[in-house]
Amino acid sequence: MLTDLPEAELRRYRSDLREPSDFDAFWSDTLAEARSCGEPVQVAPVPTPLAGVDVFDVTFPGFAGQPVRAWLRVPRGAPGPAPAVVQYVGYGGGRGHPLENLLWSAAGFVHLQMDTRGQGSGWSRGDTPDVAAAGPQAPGMATRGVEDPRRYYYRRFLTDAVRAVDAACGLPAVDPDRVAVLGHSQGGAAALAAAALAPRVRAAVVHVPFLCDVPRAVTLTDSTPYREIRDYLAVHRDREEQVLRTVGYVDGVAFARRATVPARFSVALMDDIVPPSTVYAAYHDYRGDKELAVWRWNGHEAGGVDDDAAALDFLRAVLAG
Amino acid sequence: MLTDLPEAELRRYRSDLREPSDFDAFWSDTLAEARSCGEPVQVAPVPTPLAGVDVFDVTFPGFAGQPVRAWLRVPRGAPGPAPAVVQYVGYGGGRGHPLENLLWSAAGFVHLQMDTRGQGSGWSRGDTPDVAAAGPQAPGMATRGVEDPRRYYYRRFLTDAVRAVDAACGLPAVDPDRVAVLGHSQGGAAALAAAALAPRVRAAVVHVPFLCDVPRAVTLTDSTPYREIRDYLAVHRDREEQVLRTVGYVDGVAFARRATVPARFSVALMDDIVPPSTVYAAYHDYRGDKELAVWRWNGHEAGGVDDDAAALDFLRAVLAG
Amino acid sequence: MLTDLPEAELRRYRSDLREPSDFDAFWSDTLAEARSCGEPVQVAPVPTPLAGVDVFDVTFPGFAGQPVRAWLRVPRGAPGPAPAVVQYVGYGGGRGHPLENLLWSAAGFVHLQMDTRGQGSGWSRGDTPDVAAAGPQAPGMATRGVEDPRRYYYRRFLTDAVRAVDAACGLPAVDPDRVAVLGHSQGGAAALAAAALAPRVRAAVVHVPFLCDVPRAVTLTDSTPYREIRDYLAVHRDREEQVLRTVGYVDGVAFARRATVPARFSVALMDDIVPPSTVYAAYHDYRGDKELAVWRWNGHEAGGVDDDAAALDFLRAVLAG
Amino acid sequence: MLTDLPEAELRRYRSDLREPSDFDAFWSDTLAEARSCGEPVQVAPVPTPLAGVDVFDVTFPGFAGQPVRAWLRVPRGAPGPAPAVVQYVGYGGGRGHPLENLLWSAAGFVHLQMDTRGQGSGWSRGDTPDVAAAGPQAPGMATRGVEDPRRYYYRRFLTDAVRAVDAACGLPAVDPDRVAVLGHSQGGAAALAAAALAPRVRAAVVHVPFLCDVPRAVTLTDSTPYREIRDYLAVHRDREEQVLRTVGYVDGVAFARRATVPARFSVALMDDIVPPSTVYAAYHDYRGDKELAVWRWNGHEAGGVDDDAAALDFLRAVLAG
Amino acid sequence: MLTDLPEAELRRYRSDLREPSDFDAFWSDTLAEARSCGEPVQVAPVPTPLAGVDVFDVTFPGFAGQPVRAWLRVPRGAPGPAPAVVQYVGYGGGRGHPLENLLWSAAGFVHLQMDTRGQGSGWSRGDTPDVAAAGPQAPGMATRGVEDPRRYYYRRFLTDAVRAVDAACGLPAVDPDRVAVLGHSQGGAAALAAAALAPRVRAAVVHVPFLCDVPRAVTLTDSTPYREIRDYLAVHRDREEQVLRTVGYVDGVAFARRATVPARFSVALMDDIVPPSTVYAAYHDYRGDKELAVWRWNGHEAGGVDDDAAALDFLRAVLAG
Amino acid sequence: MLTDLPEAELRRYRSDLREPSDFDAFWSDTLAEARSCGEPVQVAPVPTPLAGVDVFDVTFPGFAGQPVRAWLRVPRGAPGPAPAVVQYVGYGGGRGHPLENLLWSAAGFVHLQMDTRGQGSGWSRGDTPDVAAAGPQAPGMATRGVEDPRRYYYRRFLTDAVRAVDAACGLPAVDPDRVAVLGHSQGGAAALAAAALAPRVRAAVVHVPFLCDVPRAVTLTDSTPYREIRDYLAVHRDREEQVLRTVGYVDGVAFARRATVPARFSVALMDDIVPPSTVYAAYHDYRGDKELAVWRWNGHEAGGVDDDAAALDFLRAVLAG
Numbered sequence A, B, C, D, E, F: 001m002l003t004d005l006p007e008a009e010l011r012r013y014r015s016d017l018r019e020p021s022d023f024d025a026f027w028s029d030t031l032a033e034a035r036s037c038g039e040p041v042q043v044a045p046v047p048t049p050l051a052g053v054d055v056f057d058v059t060f061p062g063f064a065g066q067p068v069r070a071w072l073r074v075p076r077g078a079p080g081p082a083p084a085v086v087q088y089v090g091y092g093g094g095r096g097h098p099l100e101n102l103l104w105s106a107a108g109f110v111h112l113q114m115d116t117r118g119q120g121s122g123w124s125r126g127d128t129p130d131v132a133a134a135g136p137q138a139p140g141m142a143t144r145g146v147e148d149p150r151r152y153y154y155r156r157f158l159t160d161a162v163r164a165v166d167a168a169c170g171l172p173a174v175d176p177d178r179v180a181v182l183g184h185s186q187g188g189a190a191a192l193a194a195a196a197l198a199p200r201v202r203a204a205v206v207h208v209p210f211l212c213d214v215p216r217a218v219t220l221t222d223s224t225p226y227r228e229i230r231d232y233l234a235v236h237r238d239r240e241e242q243v244l245r246t247v248g249y250v251d252g253v254a255f256a257r258r259a260t261v262p263a264r265f266s267v268a269l270m271d272d273i274v275p276p277s278t279v280y281a282a283y284h285d286y287r288g289d290k291e292l293a294v295w296r297w298n299g300h301e302a303g304g305v306d307d308d309a310a311a312l313d314f315l316r317a318v319l320a321g
Helices: A007-012 A023-035 A153-169 A186-197 A226-235 A240-248 A252-256 A276-285 A305-318 B007-012 B023-035 B153-169 B186-197 B226-235 B237-248 B252-256 B276-285 B304-319 C007-012 C023-035 C153-169 C186-197 C214-220 C226-235 C237-248 C252-256 C276-285 C305-319 D007-012 D023-035 D153-169 D186-197 D214-220 D226-235 D237-248 D252-256 D276-285 D305-319 E007-012 E023-035 E153-169 E186-197 E226-235 E237-248 E252-256 E276-285 E304-318 F007-012 F023-035 F153-169 F186-197 F226-235 F237-248 F252-256 F276-285 F305-318
Strands: A042-046 A053-061 A067-075 A082-088 A110-114 A130-134 A174-184 A201-207 A263-268 A290-295 B042-046 B053-061 B067-075 B082-088 B110-114 B130-134 B174-184 B201-207 B263-268 B290-295 C042-046 C053-061 C067-075 C082-088 C110-114 C130-134 C174-184 C201-207 C263-268 C290-295 D042-046 D053-061 D067-075 D082-088 D110-114 D130-134 D174-184 D201-207 D263-268 D290-295 E042-046 E053-061 E067-075 E082-088 E110-114 E130-134 E174-184 E201-207 E263-268 E290-295 F042-046 F053-061 F067-075 F082-088 F110-114 F130-134 F174-184 F201-207 F263-268 F290-295
Touching: A007 A276, A023 A153, A053 A153, A067 A153, A082 A153, A082 A186, A110 A153, A130 A153, A153 A174, A153 A186, A174 A186, A174 A305, A186 A201, A186 A252, A201 A305, A226 A240, A252 A276, A263 A276, A263 A305, A276 A290, A290 A305, B007 B276, B023 B153, B053 B153, B067 B153, B082 B153, B082 B186, B082 B304, B110 B153, B130 B153, B153 B174, B153 B186, B174 B186, B174 B304, B186 B201, B186 B252, B201 B304, B226 B237, B252 B276, B263 B276, B263 B304, B276 B290, B290 B304, C007 C276, C023 C153, C053 C153, C067 C153, C082 C153, C082 C186, C082 C305, C110 C153, C130 C153, C153 C174, C153 C186, C174 C186, C174 C305, C186 C201, C186 C252, C201 C305, C214 C226, C214 C237, C214 C276, C226 C237, C252 C276, C263 C276, C263 C305, C276 C290, C290 C305, D007 D276, D023 D153, D053 D153, D067 D153, D082 D153, D082 D186, D082 D305, D110 D153, D130 D153, D153 D174, D153 D186, D174 D186, D174 D305, D186 D201, D186 D252, D201 D305, D214 D226, D214 D237, D214 D276, D226 D237, D252 D276, D263 D276, D263 D305, D276 D290, D290 D305, E007 E276, E023 E153, E053 E153, E067 E153, E082 E153, E082 E186, E110 E153, E130 E153, E153 E174, E153 E186, E174 E186, E174 E304, E186 E201, E186 E252, E201 E304, E226 E237, E252 E276, E263 E276, E263 E304, E276 E290, E290 E304, F007 F276, F023 F153, F053 F153, F067 F153, F082 F153, F082 F186, F110 F153, F130 F153, F153 F174, F153 F186, F174 F186, F174 F305, F186 F201, F186 F252, F201 F305, F226 F237, F252 F276, F263 F276, F263 F305, F276 F290, F290 F305
Parallel strands: A082 A110, A082 A174, A174 A201, A201 A263, A263 A290, B082 B110, B082 B174, B174 B201, B201 B263, B263 B290, C082 C110, C082 C174, C174 C201, C201 C263, C263 C290, D082 D110, D082 D174, D174 D201, D201 D263, D263 D290, E082 E110, E082 E174, E174 E201, E201 E263, E263 E290, F082 F110, F082 F174, F174 F201, F201 F263, F263 F290
Antiparallel strands: A042 A053, A053 A067, A067 A110, A130 F130, B042 B053, B053 B067, B067 B110, B130 C130, C042 C053, C053 C067, C067 C110, D042 D053, D053 D067, D067 D110, D130 E130, E042 E053, E053 E067, E067 E110, F042 F053, F053 F067, F067 F110
């Protein structure tokens, strides 16, 4: 069944999200610090039985220079630097297995799939720790450090996302003028942030993004991960103001107001994990060229492989050399 | 938690399944009839954005010559006929989208992914109807025609599976002496049957197979699809004997007793869909060379991509030209 | 809790359903074809321990003349042809057991209880197969053949329903000028269609009817059987237009606009299987004399035996010889 | 799935239930007191639209002479006193509606359907209050007064059951030498008790009886009503001995050891409400001629109408005039 | 997620509850009768290992003079009569264990914790029976006697609540001019009624009160105990008017319109047991000084210990000697 | 229902847990390191409305000297150093609110309630962060750092538990020769470890302890927190050996084999969170004087306040000055 407003009202919905006044300074400081430290990118070949793709184990400097892992898949026999897709993963998953997720390289893109710090023990494996003091929190990631914007988990995760673009642009196999970002759910949140914060991004694919219009989202769903924020506030009853302030620094609506590259969004009207109005909120405020795929009958899987196929068409058109 | 016997007892478990006395005649007649009719195999190219794989829409004659669809994925630039993997799909799914399931062709195999008649509206799409009178049945496929072995859905499905091997062997891109079958759950049931019934099969990958030791399985789980058989018998209380007789013609334990090619099985000890003892039942009676991957902590997903990776190694070794 | 609009809004709700332009031709062609073929009605006595009722196993020609089963219960010792009730069964059930459902004959009506093709393995038994190719579909009946109005399951089922009236009118025990139709849920959908399509029907009892205002219904509930349509569209994402077009040929709102015999409806405001607004949609557009029982505190069981008792009163009044 | 021991072990299972030493005195005192007080049986006709059955609203003196309601259904035109079936209802239900439950009178039996004191707001209506102080208890009936055998709900309910037989034997329409008792679940418990305690009972139909081998039953299921006893003991942790002592006075195994009339039992091997071993416990200790229908694939509905049909055959044979 | 209206609409929501015309007479008669009978209050010391609190087992005359139990906890060494808190317990619980619930006495209040008649086998123990005929009812308390205001369970329970205040005022340890009432959920309903009906109450703490604006509440939640009323009406379909009339005599909105002492309310916006609009309904109509704590992220636990801490502050201020 | 072996078999059950060979060195090194660093204990008074108890906010050096919080509740007016209870909290909770958990101080004990690092956003609040890199993990704590015994969360938590005893013994209000440890579930695991590792502990109360016989426990329950370990291994399929090795360092059975002070255990036979056999495993191997309360009808709440009351008696007897 529909999980949010009727479609006609969704089309009119605008968020009244108020951003922290120092939002831009917060992120420029964070990124400047991240870029000032850490080890250089490392790229190690991974033996696989794959015939047409070379896989590499990449380690790049993320938040505060901390090492973050990724799989790099390079189509064999490409004639020089190729367009690249930097992909971010949904909640609970990590970069997975080298043999998974072969679509993007099969389609001719260099494919950098970023691991997710501290996650990767749910539906796919991860290898990157989240290095930070973990205060009292609800199980999961969405409230780790949530009482202080500078210690919040998603500050670290989104910084990793931007630095993954930096790393991709420096790879010899990649044409740094044709780099796109892509993700579903939590991965969509990362793609949206990277589109706003990483100047070399040329296109963004943002499928049913998490972390948009959060103060509204947490009143509309009982599903993880938004549920974690509600659970935290149900115990820490006096921290509402601080918690909502913190998540204001990572809200996708704020990033949408700052991003200008062409973007493809998708939304699912029966999604009970990411309320569709919160996707419309980001879409409506997005400043660049944009398109929105509306899936009327789907839950959080949204368009699935149909979204992927359309994203391939979109990326080919936008990144056409 | 464990869903069946302790592991030590699983290792000793043997099924006492009694096969119908005309089991072999039933299948030789069925296959002879299938091979006597239907249109020739059709192969139509499918345009995709994939750079290293050519995809074709295949229609081959299945049960009673009825047309069955499949995707054929051929690694581009292979130097002559290559080894092939015929894959069968799990319950509820169809052949899906051309852009899905790229692992096997990326690894250099010709990959024929058979559609599942009448299914394919659950987790992946299908395009093949099931042409038959559907008597009173529980929702789903497991009791369609279950009161008559000759009208039972799985007779048609398993015949399709054998005929898919026939079709694969006739494709120019395929080396007919290096054809393997592979599947998970319902797909594993098909792989097991094809290993027993299709003489050109050279190897079988049988992951957590459905349809093994059925009279026991239906007493051990409340999950679909075994649940459908229980639900049917709960209403048609006087048909127990006939129903169990029918499923005896498609039980994987009987096929295991007839198959001789090398096989890789997997089983998951916390599987609440396919009870692990029923997998051991098939494995223990399997007549060919065999190996069994035991996943102690997994449910029906079993080894997932780890099973796939190991299957690739197994197939490379067995099918080495 | 309430599952749909507040009662005051329900009272005002009107459907904006748009019927296919060839709706009437579709049904006149379908019925003409059905009436042109098939074997004559067969009536075989069934021995039972019942003292006051004779039970017969009836086979009548349904869709495309295909044989459909029914139980006929005739009150013993009636002085000549009697009024008759043709009953249709809810989703998942069949005609059941001869000893069930004795109310209508006990009240003096000849009672013809139609079996449901292909169903009858859920809460009651059936004996009638559904003869048709079953394309890819969600488990259940609601999407069987849904991409083509001529192949859709409910075309066959509703044609059976009309032909059951024809069969009843030809039975010696029945006064053909006093025949009513009756059903709950899916059975209500059939009663509504028969009231519109079978000219000899004199009254209709339509309790919480399924299949009304379908495009709205599927957005309001996650329960079977409407859920099956949603699940189908969630996988076959590009078929929304075709699927909604197909169900337009069987929507009860369209039948309501064509039926003119007296009718008794019921609706339940806490029904989570058939959203109450969709019942109001059919009721408000119904052209004949009508009454509506509103059950404020019930789910899909609606008035249960209270609905039955009121239906008896209604039928006695309308069919009074 | 199976909910209890494998079938082979069920066939051997015997209860080690120890009865209270004053069990017989308890019941003879209780019944003597009940028979010593209360108003005479009242029988009031109920107008219905039924053509072949006369329905009466009966009030008879139950426990401590308190008035208990019942429906009496008499086949019209019977030539003198007829055999009778006294039916008891399952947990949560009452005597229901006059138009329900027409099978037994349709089959030629006088049918007295006893209401259930204090219940009858679940799946069918009731009209009889339970007059007693209700101490602290879990919601439901199974722990009402459970700390004192003389105040326990089921003492009152089972006394009503015996007195219903007394009342039936005094009705002019009934042949007092051909009276049987019948029930499913809680109704089966009542039938078993009446068979042991009411000397005029000639046959008993005991389908999946509740209240047998209770100390074992409460360790094997989490479903209501056994769950209520567990919940009570989970809070009143120091009352285990007293509570188990109380239920010993109403345990069907003890009644089975005292009953000698022919009996038909049924059991369902997938029953998660009444564990099958507890039915076998009563069956194995039953002293009269007996038969047991084993439903391997059913839950608590057991044989449903098939049980009813077989019960009709059994009753006709045993009560044959 | 939010379970009721958005917060802005909650702030405006007013109930249109219509009280029975004889509401005040009903209660004055009930209380006059209660005060005219029963045994004097009994107070028996209970040995405990507690160092700073004396605990007593109190029996006081409640409805119709029937004995009701309570725990009395008196801070040791208080210099003369102290302010007192009379606490009522939530649905399903009883007065519990002497060693539980030590906050109020630790804070210096004499603490009388009333047992709940007939409850106390759920999350905490009780020792007080409910003496009354129990007509057909849904499991639980909310429909016991619901067809007659004079026999309704909550008439008895609320009368107990008023009489507990009377009993407290007569205890030597208590300053009768400084007595407050307090409760959560069902306990809040009792506190609200006592504030209206017991003239010696000086303050009321009413946390997420049950039994307010009942006709609306039962349409907004499927949770117990409101669910019991819905279940009752779903079976007794013809009793809606009578049932709603009965609950009108115990509706907290009516009590709110009559109470004038200072009160502290709390409400939880994600409460799925007591819909928040029904709390606002009582709060908005409350006639005395009032404050409302709004917990945006909590379910029925509402403010939990934060509500308790704030209630302590409120009581200290209002009851300051 | 029973969740594990029958009681007779539980009484005989012994674990075959194999401890790591360097178990004792691991813990002596860990504790030596912890004791070598960190700030001194800080004790700050907390204003409360409590009349008989003084509450203090304590910060003590835990694992690696990291600051850990606790509430200290001191009965007012004690004549010199008093016996003390150090309490550890169950999974998901923190030290909570100063006004909660007043039993132990009300009974005359100095009560030190340790906060739980990184938890305390579930059912009670916490204030202590867990300072460590968090590798890929399942949501929750049970797999944080589980691949390396030295980085495992429970190494840090149990070290905190031992250091809390050290801190308690240094408080002026405490008689260091009369200090006991106490906990339920995760808190019981901590109490068991402290009994083995902290030489000044004089008695231990270990209610339904978590973390005992872990390799068995994870095969018997699907509930959190054991579920987290299963979920981790389901994704990290190749880490079984390492993970089970790590948890061997914190298994309560190993601590039981080393503890010698008098202990009170409790176990619940219907516990679906901590399988009862795993409690028996620890109890049977416990080396000191011991008693076991068996709750036959309870789930994980076990004896609740009855366990508390009995623990008070036990502690008074053992710690009697």
